[in-house]
Amino acid sequence: MQQHAAIEMRHISKAFGAIKANENVDLEVRSGEVHALLGENGAGKSTLMNMLSGIYSPDSGSIFIKGTEVHFSSPKQPIKLGIGMIHQHFKLIDILTAKENIILGQGGGFFVKGKELSKEIKHISDTYGLDINPDKKVYEMSVGEKQTLEIIKVLYRGAKILIMDEPTAVLTPQEIKRLFGILRNMRDQGCAIIIITHKLNEVMEISDRITVLRKGKTIATVETAKTEVSDLIEMMVGKSVDLAIARENIAEKKMLLSVDNLHVFDSEKRHALNEVSFELYGGEILGVAGVAGSGQKELCETIAGLIHAEKGRIFFDGDNIVGKNPRDIIRLGIRMGFIPEDRLGMGLVASMDIVHNLILKDYQNQPGIFLKRKHIVEKAHKIVKRLDIQTPGIYSPVRKLSGGNIQKVLLGREIDSNPRVLITAYPVRGLDIGASYKIYELLNEQKRLGVGVLFIGEDLDVLLELCDRIMVLFDGNVTGIVEARSVTKEELGLMMAGGFQSREALSC
Amino acid sequence: MLRIIKREDVSKRQSILIRFIAILLSLVFSGVFIFILGFNPIEVFGNMVIGALGTEMRIKETIIKAIPLIITSLGILVAFKMKFWNIGGEGQIIMGAFAATYIALNYSDNFSRPVVLILMMLAAMITGGIWAFIPAFFKVKFGTNETIFTLMMNYIALKWVTYLQYGPWKDPNSQGFPKVANFEVNAILPSVFGIHIGWIIAIVLTIIIAIFMNYTKKGYEITVVGESIDTAKYAGMNIKMIVITAMLISGGLCGLTGMIQASAIEKTLTVSLSGGYGFTAIITTWLSNLKAPFVLMTSLAFAVLLQGGSYIQIAMQVPSSVADMIQGMILFFVLGSEFFIRYTIGLKSKEVA
Incomplete structure (x- = not known):
């Protein structure tokens, strides 16, 4: 009998208004593999995974879990089917212990069966080589421990398919190594793991197969062992870089x-x-x-x-x-040019155009009570040209520009001074x-x-x-x-x- | 099944069309209500227009109603641009009127008419400004909620003037009737072309505020603070000073409305002098999309509604609350239309169970 893939997504399309976030995307993840989902920002990775975890439903296309077609209309259904998602930002409650976080929202009886639970956690930990103290409070944990706890949490809920969104962003290289060890263990136990990332070296290290998305479309699914980093970049960007x-x-x-x-x-x-x-x-x-x-x-x-x-x-x-x-x-x-972490929340005024964002650092040195715009207009043209900013014009609100162009406006302003x-x-x-x-x-x-x-x-x-x-x-x-x-x-x-x-x- | 889709880009024409449809719908629904009340809606609307614009006299009355709306709206605009929700226009108007009255009652004979009037205006603007400064101070110092604070300040102002009217400022010559003495001629605003001079003040202020918001550094700072406090801090703006300055301007303009109403309309101080303009101005400001030139238009439109509303009461025995209701309907639909400017509703292409 043919072995069914853990997840199969066929011809998935999803549009938000005029933007096609996913267009005819195919993804197949087998049990017992680590599958990397690779793509630049806006390639449609998150949208695809959100459909798998029941947050969005696809406009068209079908999803099969272990060979059975499913239609998710709420995030609860995928959990029942053994799909667990670990978000980049942990969803844990600081003042509770590991154990309490694990059973949170699980319903069940009124009383917490402490001993049984500890036993079960220990069982899960041993199976996959995880290590956690069930009675430690979350606020006392390191980032790596918190992530381990998140993994145990989804495993406790019976997940056999694990989706991890940018799992290494907050980890030190040592913690990453440990995480990869855990993931390999889980793979060997027959779990299917999807990791979303854009760090190519990690993809090469941990994954068995890679699916590359670009602009909402599947470019290819390749076997990691037979692929070079440069090929992946070319697939992601669409040209060699x-x-x-x-x-x-x-x-x-x-x-x-x-x-x-x-x-x-x-x-x-x-x-x-x-x-x-x-x-x-x-x-x-x-x-x-x-x-x-x-x-x-x-x-x-x-x-x-x-x-x-x-x-x-x-x-x-x-x-x-x-x-x-x-x-x-x-x-x-x-x-002192300062480019803040949060570009749009601090540094630029989203609803204002390029000219008025350039004035922000200039106007206080202007004499008098009136704003002088003329020289700023020239400056705006100059910066747009010099940094090759893609914009409909210097009077277009910066919120409508893409992330890269927004960053260029900010950097251009600081450099210009x-x-x-x-x-x-x-x-x-x-x-x-x-x-x-x-x-x-x-x-x-x-x-x-x-x-x-x-x-x-x-x-x-x-x-x-x-x-x-x-x-x-x-x-x-x-x-x-x-x-x-x-x-x-x-x-x-x-x-x-x-x-x-x-x-x-x-x-x- | 229906679903909500975020609009990518809305052209100016589309957003104007959506707002226009909203106003049209509000009139249709008001019409239905008027019909249920037993009147012919077409006739009621027609009479409202006739009542507001039918004769020269009525047009003047309409303009007189528009003046306080315009000036108050300009004040509210400055605060709203900063996303400081000043709901305290009423109180600021009343406190302005109170200060103007103090000057009028005590110094009318000491100075010439222009000096008295200018003193009244200054006193009104300062006092209205202080009334707005108090919530602004607590907001920047302790982060209090300005909406509740400014709202509550209204009641304090109202009760304060009630107290004066029934107590210390009661006119001894009114034979026991609780009212403040009438102003002398020196304290009454003169008329130009048959309408008190407030209309010139309103037009001049509209131009000043338009220039202030668009062409001055302070106006720019107010806008940036409204858009993002973090960005304003990062650019080295003194946020506390900006908030306080803007609120002094906002309250000052509302206070000036109080002086104009006391001096030109009531010719004394009464508790009813603010006439709800502080609240109506919130609607007109919002409808103007926070742009000073549009404030003139929306305020005139609402003055027509107010004037027409009081006319149908007399002419057709339609309760004037019908006009209030139409106002409410317009606000409801216009605020609702903001949703449709940002989103559009489409049909789901395929049912997913």
């Missing part, structure tokens, strides 16, 4: 920014930054690595004057800028590969001009290729500042997990 990031050595380096023993508290009076000290030189790109939420946001915002520093000093060109608000910093003529220090947080988040490389190029151009660039990144491969030095943050502490040319990913990983830099590496 040169993936080398240039890194030049700038001989003359002048110290621009000196951060000295900086302490910043968060809203709950805990240390968001603790004893942070580093220097930024002109003509270098200083990368900042660290798992999400290690203090990157606070670091950027403190330098830009947006949040208050509890203690410590930041020297810019010899002046201490701690305690000055952003307006003072702009007024003093200190040019001839900054001496440029702070960028996740400048390529949400961008496709082509657009990302354009941004790297722009940052390199700034470096050549003698600008000091602080680059908060998430992809270690990119940090290693692009930056001159990398500073690692862990829980608000600097765990190391290393030469990007000589450090390895594993060393960075150890520092990201809180291990301080070893003595020998400290020499740079």
Whole structure:
């Protein structure tokens, strides 16, 4: 008898208004394989998975689970059929224990059968090589532990088909290795696993087969062992892309920014930054690595004057800028281009056009009470041309532009002010590969001009290729500042997990 | 089965068409109600237009009703542009009228007429501004909800004036009747072309506010704060100052309405002088899409409705609440139409069970 695939999606189409998110997509996932779903942002990966987890229903096409056709109209049905989805943002309750989180929403009897449950959790853990303390509270857990808990949670609900959305985004390299070990175990036990990601190296490492989506269509399903990274990129982007990031050595380096023993508290009076000290030189790109939420946001915002520093000093060109608000910093003529993490929520006004977004950083230096727009209009034309921004015109609201073009407007504005220090947080988040490389190029151009660039990144491969030095943050502490040319990913990983830099590496 | 689809892009013409249909529908539904009440809707609507625009006298009355609506709406517009929901127009109008009355009752004889009137205007704008400043201060300092706060401030203002009317400011010559003394000529706004000078003030203010919102740095800042507070902070704006300035302007304009109503219409201070303009202005401001030139149009349209409403009461014994109801209907349908501007409803191509 023919073995049925765990999941088969045939000719799936789904449109949102005029946008075809999925068009005639085919996907087949077998039991006992790790299947990577690869594609750029907006390729339709999430839409497809949301249909599999019952959040959307397809406009046309059919879904088969183990050979039986299904029509999901609520997210509960797929769970019953053994499909479990693990989202990028964990859905756990901090003040409850692992055990309590697992049974949450499970109904059943009024009383919690503690012992039985612990036994069952232990059974699941042993089967798949997971390791968790059922009585530990979620807020005491590391990110890796939380993810393990999420996995146990869906397994407890009987999932045999696991969908993981960007599972490695928040993990250190060591934690990723552990996760992959778990996934391999589960595969060997006959589970079907779909992982959604855009990190190619990981795809090559963990997956058995890969389905590539582009612009809502299935491009191909290939076997990982018979595929090269360059082929995958070509399938994702639609053309071959040169993936080398240039890194030049700038001989003359002048110290621009000196951060000295900086302490910043968060809203709950805990240390968001603790004893942070580093220097930024002109003509270098200083990368900042660290798992999400290690203090990157606070670091950027403190330098830009947006949040208050509890203690410590930041020297810019010899002046201490701690305690000055952003307006003072702009007024003093200190040019610090700051590209915030949340582009549209902070940095750009979504409903305003390019011209009015460019005025944002300019108007306070204008004399008088009236806005002067004329020179900004010229500037807008110049920036659109220089950065090749795809827009219907300079009077089109930025909200209507694509992510890459929005990022270019923001970067264009900051670069145009001839900054001496440029702070960028996740400048390529949400961008496709082509657009990302354009941004790297722009940052390199700034470096050549003698600008000091602080680059908060998430992809270690990119940090290693692009930056001159990398500073690692862990829980608000600097765990190391290393030469990007000589450090390895594993060393960075150890520092990201809180291990301080070893003595020998400290020499740079 | 029906499903809701987000619209990708709405052209200007489409959105105007949708709003126009909404107003048309509101009239149709009001017509049905009027019919149920036992009147001929066509006749009622016709009489409303005649009552508002039929004679020169009636046109003047309509314009007189439009003046406070325009000025109050401009005030509300400045606040709404910042997404600060100022529901306290009524209170700000009343407090403005109170301050103007204080000047009128005490200093009418001390100065010439223009000086008295200018003093009354300044006092009204400052007091209206303070009435709006209080909720703005608490909002920026403690993050209080401005909607509730401004609303409650209305009642305080109302009761304060009631107290004055029945107590300390009761006219000794009114033979025990609880009313504030009438203003002297020095404290009454003059007329130009048979309508009190407020109409010139309204037009000038419309132009000023249009320029202020579109061409000044402050206006730009107010818009940015309304769109995204984080972005405003990031750009180095002083948000607290912007919120407070905008609310002083908003309350100041409403206060000025109070002065005009007290001086030109009532010629004294009464609790009913705000006449609901503070609330109606919310509708006209919203309908104007927060654009000052359109405020003139929507306010005139609503003045026609108000004037026509009081006419049908006299001419046809139709309760004037019918006019209120039509107002409510228009607001309901126009707010509802915002949904259709953003979304469209289509049929599901295939049933998925």
